[in-house]
Amino acid sequence: xxxxxxxxxMTATEGAIVQINCTYQTSGFxxxxxxxxxxxxAPTFLSYNVLDGLEEKGRFxxxxxxxxxxxxxxxxxxxxKDSASYLCAVRDRNDYKLSFGAGTTVTVRA
Amino acid sequence: xxxxxxxxxxxxxxEGQNVTLSCEQNLNHDAMYWYRQDPxxxxxxxxxxxxxxxxxxxxxxxxxxxxREKKESxxxxxxxxxxxxxxxxxxxxxxxxxxxxNEQFFGPGTRLTVL
Numbered sequence: 001x002x003x004x005x006x007x008x009x010m011t012a013t014e015g016a017i018v019q020i021n022c023t024y025q026t027s028g029f030x031x032x033x034x035x036x037x038x039x040x041x042a043p044t045f046l047s048y049n050v051l052d053g054l055e056e057k058g059r060f061x062x063x064x065x066x067x068x069x070x071x072x073x074x075x076x077x078x079x080x081k082d083s084a085s086y087l088c089a090v091r092d093r094n095d096y097k098l099s100f101g102a103g104t105t106v107t108v109r110a
Numbered sequence: 111x112x113x114x115x116x117x118x119x120x121x122x123x124x125e126g127q128n129v130t131l132s133c134e135q136n137l138n139h140d141a142m143y144w145y146r147q148d149p150x151x152x153x154x155x156x157x158x159x160x161x162x163x164x165x166x167x168x169x170x171x172x173x174x175x176x177x178r179e180k181k182e183s184x185x186x187x188x189x190x191x192x193x194x195x196x197x198x199x200x201x202x203x204x205x206x207x208x209x210x211x212n213e214q215f216f217g218p219g220t221r222l223t224v225l
Binding site for chain 2: 045096102
């Protein structure tokens with residue numbers, strides 16, 4: 001099984017940078033995903049890491065260290081529309097199912 | 111347009127009744143999944159299927175049943191045995207082969223309220 005931890009809430013100012021950490025303990029690992037979920041809506045895919053290092057995609061970057069069981073999602077130049085819940089998910093090595101953390105609610109203030 | 115549809119968006123049922131939630135995808139994905147989300151919590155896996163006519167229990171399968179008779183469809187039945195059925199239910203699908211992340215795509219969800 002998987003044990004995934006991430007902070008419950010974070011608040012930041014428009015234009016700033018926020019880093020959301022995710023730690024995991026897993027019996028098997030085949031990739032780590034970050035999803036964004038606005039209230040009452042479906043999660044949407046943001047990023048994927050399977051090898052150590054940083055993946056950059058526009059204002060969003062994601063980092064993975066497999067040896068430390070650690071990832072972070074970096075949101076730069078925050079906009080009001082970035083206010084949402086951010087879900088960290090780990091994929092099992094043996095099949096395609098995901099285990100999700102409880103999510104981090106990010107609130108962007110003007 | 112390709113995507114995943116779930117219907118209905120809101121569903122109300124009386125306690126003790128079974129109810130079936132619909133999930134259809136036209137993305138030609140092999141795998142389909144059902145999750146439950148409660149307020150302030152992450153997604154918990156109910157059932158998943160990687161191929162037609164086969165499915166596996168997730169972490170919280172008790173009180174639920176599924177079928178996978180067609181590749182495009184993966185309906186979820188919430189039975190009267192489910193003790194706390196009121197929740198937001200999300201269906202997802204993904205590829206299971208080839209290179210790349212094979213990320214899961216989610217439907218819009220069904221919010222079930224049992225009165």
